[in-house]
Amino acid sequence: MAVINSKTVAIVGNEAVAEAMRQINPDVVAAYPITPQTDIVQAFSAIAADGLVDTELVNVESEHSAMSACIGAASSGARVMTATCSQGLGLMWELLYIASGLRLPMVMPNVNRSLSAPINIHCDHSDSMGARDSGWIQLFSENAQEAYDNIIQAVRISEHPDVYLPVMVLMDGFIISHAVDRVDLIDDEKVKNFVGERNAPFTMLDPNNPVCVGPFVHSYYFEFKRQQEEAMANALPVIKNVSDEFEKISGRTYGLFETLGMEDAEFAVIAQGSGAGTIRHQVECLRSNGIRAGMIKLRSFRPFPAEELIKALSGVKTVAVFDRSTTFAGGMGGPVFNELRSSFYEQEAKPLMVNYVYGLGGRDLSVELVKKAMEEILEMNSSGKAEQKINYLGLRE
Amino acid sequence: MSTKLKDLVKKEDVLTSGHRLCAGCGAPVAVRQILMGAPDDVELVVANPTGCLEVSTTIYPYSSWNASYIHCAFENVASTLSGSEAAYRSLKKQGKIKDDYRFVAFGGDGGTYDIGLQALSGALERGHRMVYVCYNNEAYMNTGIQRSGATMKGAWTSTSPHGKDSYGKTENRKDLTGIVAAHNIPYVAQASISNWRDVVKKAQKAFAADGPSFINILAPCHRGWRYPMEETIELARLAVQTCVWPLYEIENGKWNLTTKPKEKKPVEEYLKPQGRFAHLFKDENREVLKSIQEYVDKDWERIKRLCGEAE
Ligand SMILES: Cc1ncc(C[n+]2csc(CCOP(=O)(O)OP(=O)(O)O)c2C)c(N)n1
Ligand code: SF4
Ligand SMILES: [Mg+2]
Numbered sequence: 001m002a003v004i005n006s007k008t009v010a011i012v013g014n015e016a017v018a019e020a021m022r023q024i025n026p027d028v029v030a031a032y033p034i035t036p037q038t039d040i041v042q043a044f045s046a047i048a049a050d051g052l053v054d055t056e057l058v059n060v061e062s063e064h065s066a067m068s069a070c071i072g073a074a075s076s077g078a079r080v081m082t083a084t085c086s087q088g089l090g091l092m093w094e095l096l097y098i099a100s101g102l103r104l105p106m107v108m109p110n111v112n113r114s115l116s117a118p119i120n121i122h123c124d125h126s127d128s129m130g131a132r133d134s135g136w137i138q139l140f141s142e143n144a145q146e147a148y149d150n151i152i153q154a155v156r157i158s159e160h161p162d163v164y165l166p167v168m169v170l171m172d173g174f175i176i177s178h179a180v181d182r183v184d185l186i187d188d189e190k191v192k193n194f195v196g197e198r199n200a201p202f203t204m205l206d207p208n209n210p211v212c213v214g215p216f217v218h219s220y221y222f223e224f225k226r227q228q229e230e231a232m233a234n235a236l237p238v239i240k241n242v243s244d245e246f247e248k249i250s251g252r253t254y255g256l257f258e259t260l261g262m263e264d265a266e267f268a269v270i271a272q273g274s275g276a277g278t279i280r281h282q283v284e285c286l287r288s289n290g291i292r293a294g295m296i297k298l299r300s301f302r303p304f305p306a307e308e309l310i311k312a313l314s315g316v317k318t319v320a321v322f323d324r325s326t327t328f329a330g331g332m333g334g335p336v337f338n339e340l341r342s343s344f345y346e347q348e349a350k351p352l353m354v355n356y357v358y359g360l361g362g363r364d365l366s367v368e369l370v371k372k373a374m375e376e377i378l379e380m381n382s383s384g385k386a387e388q389k390i391n392y393l394g395l396r397e
Numbered sequence: 398m399s400t401k402l403k404d405l406v407k408k409e410d411v412l413t414s415g416h417r418l419c420a421g422c423g424a425p426v427a428v429r430q431i432l433m434g435a436p437d438d439v440e441l442v443v444a445n446p447t448g449c450l451e452v453s454t455t456i457y458p459y460s461s462w463n464a465s466y467i468h469c470a471f472e473n474v475a476s477t478l479s480g481s482e483a484a485y486r487s488l489k490k491q492g493k494i495k496d497d498y499r500f501v502a503f504g505g506d507g508g509t510y511d512i513g514l515q516a517l518s519g520a521l522e523r524g525h526r527m528v529y530v531c532y533n534n535e536a537y538m539n540t541g542i543q544r545s546g547a548t549m550k551g552a553w554t555s556t557s558p559h560g561k562d563s564y565g566k567t568e569n570r571k572d573l574t575g576i577v578a579a580h581n582i583p584y585v586a587q588a589s590i591s592n593w594r595d596v597v598k599k600a601q602k603a604f605a606a607d608g609p610s611f612i613n614i615l616a617p618c619h620r621g622w623r624y625p626m627e628e629t630i631e632l633a634r635l636a637v638q639t640c641v642w643p644l645y646e647i648e649n650g651k652w653n654l655t656t657k658p659k660e661k662k663p664v665e666e667y668l669k670p671q672g673r674f675a676h677l678f679k680d681e682n683r684e685v686l687k688s689i690q691e692y693v694d695k696d697w698e699r700i701k702r703l704c705g706e707a708e
Pocket of ligand 1: 447448472507508534537538545
């Protein structure tokens with residue numbers, strides 16, 4: 001498709017996110033700084049200080065208050081954004097459930113960073129994985145372009161009447177947030193039209209229809225939770241439809257996940273986030289040598305597109321799941337591995353499944369490491385056996 | 398604005414009847430008195446942290462609130478309301494809404510003195526225009542009468558019980574009104590449901606303040622304080638008359654004593670009717686009683702001095 005974008009720039013991921021926020025022009029942003037998310041808040045503060053947005057910027061005293069203020073503002077009919085990561089996301093924990101339980105649309109970039117202790121500021125996915133059952137939609141990004149694109153699409157997904165759920169846009173700390181990348185920006189006007197105006201069904205600021213937000217519920221709690229589960233399932237087609245519409249203004253396509261070589265792959269690797277780039281390179285190398293390798297880059301982790309993944313993986317003998325976090329279940333491996341493996345339970349034909357836990361605390365995923373893993377996977381694929389189901393890639397042992 | 402009863406009774410109740418607070422509870426009395434001071438020509442957004450008032454007034458699918466209302470969590474009513482107030486300013490300046498709104502939080506002492514203090518401090522410092530009311534019953538009543546930073550020394554609570562080695566809570570309460578005053582916001586006051594006209598006047602000033610305002614209002618709880626339920630107002634009055642709970646305000650930095658007891662009664666007259674202090678009247682706790690009186694005397698002198706009333 002022809003390039004529709006007006007401007008190609010070289011910027012870091014955090015700037016790309018701040019630029020998307022400027023174009024979205026949210027009514028309220030409440031945020032608190034934390035490495036490596038800080039530049040988003042700083043850049044957006046500068047944008048607000050220059051009067052480029054209508055946003056009321058609330059410089060709260062903690063992430064707990066950031067999410068609380070977002071909840072108060074979203075309940076008042078405002079389009080709301082914040083950004084955080086790591087300890088900040090941890091501090092928000094109880095409010096994440098309140099935002100989704102109250103069915104409040106909002107968008108939050110989470111610049112993935114490890115969790116203490118020991119303290120470490122570098123990338124892994126432990127922070128957002130800790131929030132995987134909080135009722136938030138979670139979309140992974142591979143690079144600055146995807147972070148930018150995801151933020152814009154997230155507004156539409158979140159505010160869709162079949163969904164009304166908050167969305168977390170995940171982007172790898174430093175690797176995406178701080179690395180200069182080529183980003184194709186979309187015209188302000190096109191973004192404005194794409195996101196439109198927020199149209200809240202209920203708001204506390206409607207004098208003719210005052211509302212009670214967050215009542216005490218004995219008897220219908222279960223039903224509310226069931227509805228949330230349904231809303232999350234509804235998000236699957238909505239994510240696809242919004243992506244289709246987004247293609248019209250950007251020329252870029254996104255679905256629930258991206259595939260490479262899956263039409264004839266014998267074995268496949270699944271990854272999310274920036275690691276997908278290194279893995280893709282290796283898969284392409286193998287394929288150019290006539291080896292039928294395939295790859296899936298998972299974009300939507302919540303909702304988890306189980307059916308679609310099973311279909312995409314139906315032809316492979318071996319699946320290797322790359323996880324940038326672990327579950328501490330006592331040797332069960334990472335969360336994506338566990339969820340994918342459980343998705344296959346009812347299937348007659350199950351692939352051999354192995355897990356590679358990698359990159360904790362920012363440990364680099366080098367080409368050599370991926371190469372080494374690929375050789376092992378190839379070996380497992382031909383023998384049909386996996387000596388070691390859970391592997392720690394790049395660990396000093 | 399009038400504080401005449403004949404005008405006030407014409408105001409529509411924002412907190413309506415049918416709520417499930419205990420009969421004789423001080424909290425709804427505090428809410429009604431405060432909201433009598435709200436201007437007539439504005440809409441309200443009311444917010445509660447978790448606590449007795451919240452759980453008893455919003456039992457789904459009912460609400461006792463004749464206004465928009467939000468409960469988010471226990472420690473964050475001030476930041477939740479900050480967000481609503483920011484949304485209001487944003488939508489108003491963009492012309493997306495027309496009506497005038499005021500924002501009022503009613504937080505318990507637990508949600509204000511203790512777990513919500515950081516969120517409160519942040520909201521005050523940022524200057525959100527909101528009226529924050531602490532309905533103070535000196536303990537975590539909703540969860541079964543546990544001590545809070547507002548609980549008086551010597552009081553029995555379920556987490557500061559008296560026993561062989563204990564006379565109840567060993568620490569004096571913290572001076573939250575003073576802590577709030579140190580944020581230099583336009584209006585701060587201490588009030589008691591026994592002095593309703595004083596409450597209404599203070600609420601009127603709080604709603605008129607162009608910025609954050611704060612009222613710490615004593616609202617006795619007969620379940621936690623252990624006295625007959627019909628004596629709630631009387632207990633609140635004794636707190637004022639003994640100077641355990643002085644009534645004052647700080648208007649744009651100026652301290653002003655709003656009620657001067659004709660004769661300062663001994664603290665024992667306030668403690669005696671309450672079961673939570675009954676053990677203090679045993680011989681072995683005479684010193685504790687004395688120390689409470691000394692604490693009250695000293696604090697009263699301090700407040701009089703700040704209000705320019707000391708000799
Ligand atoms: C984070 C958190 N910790 C603890 C609780 C349990 N809790 C709910 S209400 C409450 C006490 C409320 O006390 P207070 O604010 O004084 O209000 P009251 O019930 O006395 O009116 C507690 C401890 C909670 N809901 N959330
Ligand atoms: S326990 Fe106390 S504060 Fe709670 S409703 Fe009863 S009287 Fe009111
Ligand atoms: Mg209390």
